[in-house]
Amino acid sequence: MTTDATTTGPGEALRPHAEDAFAGELRALAAADDRPRPERWRLSPRSVATYLLGGTLPDGTVITPKYVGPRRIVEVAVTTLATDRALLLLGVPGTAKTWVSEHLAAAVSGDSTLLVQGTAGTPEEAIRYGWNYARLLAHGPSREALVPSPVMRAMAEGMTARVEELTRIPADVQDTLITVLSEKTLPIPELGQEVQAVRGFNLIATANDRDRGVNELSSALRRRFNTVVLPLPATAEAEVEIVSRRVDQIGGSLDLPPATDGLAEIRRVVTVFRELRDGVTADGRTKLKSPSGTLSTAEAISVVTGGLALAAHFGDGVLRPSDVAAGLLGAVVRDPSADQVVWQEYLEAVVREREGWKDFYRACREVAA
Numbered sequence: 001m002t003t004d005a006t007t008t009g010p011g012e013a014l015r016p017h018a019e020d021a022f023a024g025e026l027r028a029l030a031a032a033d034d035r036p037r038p039e040r041w042r043l044s045p046r047s048v049a050t051y052l053l054g055g056t057l058p059d060g061t062v063i064t065p066k067y068v069g070p071r072r073i074v075e076v077a078v079t080t081l082a083t084d085r086a087l088l089l090l091g092v093p094g095t096a097k098t099w100v101s102e103h104l105a106a107a108v109s110g111d112s113t114l115l116v117q118g119t120a121g122t123p124e125e126a127i128r129y130g131w132n133y134a135r136l137l138a139h140g141p142s143r144e145a146l147v148p149s150p151v152m153r154a155m156a157e158g159m160t161a162r163v164e165e166l167t168r169i170p171a172d173v174q175d176t177l178i179t180v181l182s183e184k185t186l187p188i189p190e191l192g193q194e195v196q197a198v199r200g201f202n203l204i205a206t207a208n209d210r211d212r213g214v215n216e217l218s219s220a221l222r223r224r225f226n227t228v229v230l231p232l233p234a235t236a237e238a239e240v241e242i243v244s245r246r247v248d249q250i251g252g253s254l255d256l257p258p259a260t261d262g263l264a265e266i267r268r269v270v271t272v273f274r275e276l277r278d279g280v281t282a283d284g285r286t287k288l289k290s291p292s293g294t295l296s297t298a299e300a301i302s303v304v305t306g307g308l309a310l311a312a313h314f315g316d317g318v319l320r321p322s323d324v325a326a327g328l329l330g331a332v333v334r335d336p337s338a339d340q341v342v343w344q345e346y347l348e349a350v351v352r353e354r355e356g357w358k359d360f361y362r363a364c365r366e367v368a369a
């Protein structure tokens, strides 16, 4: 979306859209791209994959990795968008479904804002179109009175539409997408017209496989999608890389110190998250109970960002155990009674005994007290 210069100056948005935040990289990729591009795509599929996974262009421009994970996943996702099937990104919370969807739309169409947020209350109009009632009453139903949904705009302009949390949308509203995805048309019975999708149109949906909802995705709709499952980070190193990279980006926009100073604490947070999530210590020796929360990578990112802010404002700017302990406790203990027991056991049986973790153990004890 083009931002109104009078409301938001360049670089002013608290969270710029991917196509703005990485405009330089996208321009460099387009300039270096000598492969065929599908109709209305800004980049070739290969360059879209490079944008997501990172790389170095022939002229030396460095493309930062946005997604850290199996290359094949990204290749399949990008390729799907160049076919007549839509893309469904599935995974547990915090596996970068929204993030990947935004970056794919930015790289393919140069616009990640044609977005429908799925909730239990998402109405059909959010997917089809609504009416400007003042115009409707004054002039009757006409194209001028019609307010197109993001999906309708994407169809008309050959762009990428996004639907977040598809399975939270009521089944009958979801079904609106069947015609869109199979016939590539959106009928407007009030006007006796239709909007036909032009080449370049496709849709990325995300869904949470913890939501009871997934099974409610009708098989008719499911068939229109190619499903790509985003996994949790395979190794602790990969997860540390994801967290520190993202924390640096967020921290930069909040004027926080670089996360590299706190790599030891980031490793610790990731270790705690992974051990509790997996229900076993990293060395495989001690079985653990898992808390009720998801302990996603996204939450690890929040814990570290919060810790850095504490270090910057109330500490010496370096991330220390006491800066992450409170955030960590908040992420782990969601259910005050059950999770509290899980955490106490972990603290006493694992953290306390681990070499080099004494300061961290003390910090955790202090916030728990």
Ligand SMILES: Nc1ncnc2c1ncn2[C@@H]1O[C@H](COP(=O)(O)OP(=O)(O)O)[C@@H](O)[C@H]1O
Residues within 6 Å of the ligand: 066, 067, 068, 069, 091, 092, 093, 094, 095, 096, 097, 098, 099, 100, 206, 233, 242, 246, 297, 298, 301
């Ligand atoms: N594999 C990954 N690669 C890069 N970033 C990741 C990865 N996994 C999680 N993240 C980060 O986690 C954050 C949350 O991801 P999000 O897209 O909101 O998750 P989801 O939509 O799957 O719940 C994003 O800021 C993203 O940078």
Ligand SMILES: [Mg+2]
Residues within 6 Å of the ligand: 097, 098, 099, 206
């Ligand atoms: Mg999401």
